[in-house]
Amino acid sequence: MAIVTPQAIRQDFPLLMQRPDLVYLNSAATSQKPEVVIETISRYYRELNASIHRGAYTLSVQASEAYEQARHTLARFIGADEREVIFVRNTTEALNLVAYAWGLRNLRPGDEILLTEMEHHANLVPWHLICERTGARIKAIPLGPDGRLELEALHTLLTQRVKLVSVMHVSNVLGTVNPVAEIAQAAKAVGALVVVDGAQSAPHMPIDVRALGADFYAFSGHKMLGPTGVGVLWGRYEALETLAPFLGGGSMIREVYVERSTYAAPPQRFEAGTPAVAEAIGLAAAAEYLMNLGMDRVWQHELELAAYALKRLDEELPEVRTFGPRGPGRGGVIPFVLGDIHAHDVATALDQYGIAVRAGHHCAQPLHRKLGVPATVRASFYVYTTLEDIDRFIEALKKVRDFFKDWL
């Protein structure tokens, strides 16, 4: 199996080509976009733009076909049936959709929702809002000192009261790959619904939603080479059919009277109003680009980058403390602190050398509380990240370390 050759891949990314001095290490927040995605969106507006699913005219039919073809491509990307793919704005909206459409109707006082201590706020706050309205309660699978979930706790946590389990597949901070299939199996044994936040897995590894054993799987386009403003909620069709609509309006109805309405079947039931047509088509171009590279190779590349970066940090920068699991199967995300220097100061100093990293709590405050640090610096990798990028990052970090040496 040939490995991904990031030097060649970079040629496809206009922004990276225009800025050879930039070392972009913030792909976990949002990825750069290849020419084919930019061009697909541009071509849609130049050649195909029309209101979809409504017009009787040829242009509208063609635009509708392109949008439905995009749904088909995204279904192929995750091993799903196209009727199970709902276009949403992003992972956040997908998780809110399940929380409102399923949670409001099905949760009662005393019911429990099981999350984990490493969740992104997008998989915490929607459940807080639903618990306030329904009287349900939240529990969490604890995070162990090795950066992995303590699955032994599942036996006591998974009681008959648990009606829903929602977990992230890959941590946006620690790079941990959670054993989602195992968790889903245990959750199913108590009859709980299973939701997976795939924001950090769909862009990076092969996904087969059926093999995960979940009922719902959410991801964002902008983290997988696609545009902002579009993402996907996948749902097992039988699970989708039981959901009430989340947003009401045009396109999601069967019949409307002044006083009441009936609703379309999924996926249309969950796509009220004019969708992000150009974005969905652009996302399909991104998915095709990734499938051509081969998702198993994308993942392999990131594992290699993470192992290389961690090795160099361990050996050459003892002042740096990294977090997250060691050993096989860790994604291309490395959070760290430099002594007690604030993460923002370290990131600002790295920027002086052209290194773009993120600093803060990365929308995971409970996780940072558990780690015992207010913030971390995070370097994250993707298909276009090279070993030279990591070398330049390490050399810059050494200079930053030297600059702050009196405070270390």
Ligand code: PMP
């Ligand atoms: N979950 C995880 C694990 C994430 O990393 C992110 C993005 N940082 C989100 C959810 C939210 O994604 P979006 O902002 O695209 O809705």
